[in-house]
Amino acid sequence: MNRVLILGSGPDAPQAANWDLSCFDAVVAINNAWRALPNWTHHIHPDDFPPERRPQDVQPDQHVITSADYVPAQNAYGGFVYAGGTMAFTAAYWALHALRPSQMCFYGCDMVYPKAEQTHFYGTGTADPLRDDPTLKSLPAKARRLQYFAAHQACEMLNxxxxxxVLPYPRADVRAISAPVDPVMFAIERVKVARKMEEDAGYYVPSGMYWTELARFSQDVLDDIDAAWLRAFDPA
Incomplete structure (x- = not known):
């Protein structure tokens, strides 16, 4: 099994440093998450991530993933507008495209930010998924869309x-991630509807810089697409 860990900067992220990581073929650390787990294999960050906060001592067996890598990968799955313009999803789509895992595990990527509690393992930070962005109005819908593309590649998703x-994927303990889980269930005809809605909207931005074209995106259209993805996974 080709197993990938996607590590975010949630409050629990440093616990991963105590794990036996031999069960993972790759560890993709997002933004500041490399500080929680020094033996990452891939570090992914947006272009505006401050250079002083990036890893300075990159080992020969470690790889830094930039927009030159993840923009083409994300475009292969329809682009940022439909996938959700935050790095947790960007990292996952890049991993699907580049690493072709059969199992993808998420930790520190809950994207839940209680106002009275610590939001990141390094303290209280600015929550990227909560910014005013038309692509991030429904994080659960974006998570379901990602889950479909993973299933399409025979990749199991675990939280x-x-x-x-926010991530609706089956929960698992790192010590038992080899245990079988129920297969992901979705209505393929409803998926086809969601994909057709995306195609008809035409909100594809090859450069990845979708924020430069916000004026041509309708929030109502994006909301309808999100609702279609949620319906595709609704057992009712």
């Missing part, structure tokens, strides 16, 4: 978090 989480 290793023990906390409240």
């Amino acid at each position: 290793l978090s023990g906390s409240e989480s």
Whole structure:
């Protein structure tokens, strides 16, 4: 099994440093998450991530992933507008495209930010998924869309978090991630509807810089697409 860990900067992220990471073929650390787990294999960050906060001592077996890598990968799955313009999803789509895993595990990527509690393992930070962005109005819908594309590649999605989480994937303990889980269930005809709605909208931005074209995106159209993805996974 080709197993990938996607590590975010949630409050629990440093616990991953205590894990036996031999079960993972790759560890993709997002933004500041490399500080929580020094033996990452891939570090992914947006172009505006401050250079002083990037890893300075990159080992020969470690790789830095930039927009030159993840923009073409994300475009292969329809682009940022439909995928959701935050790095947790960007990292996952890049991993699907570049690493072709059969199992993808998430930790520290819950994207839940209680106002009275610590939001990141390094303190209180600015929550990227909460910014005013038309692509991020429904994080659960974006998570379901990602889950479909993973299933299409025979990739199982797991959430290793023990906390409240936006990610709707089956929960698992890192010590038992080889245990079988129920297959992902979705209505393929409803998926086809969601994909056709995306195609008809035409909100594809090859450069990845979708924020430079916000004027041509209708929030109502994006909301309808999100609703279609949620319906595709609704057992009713």
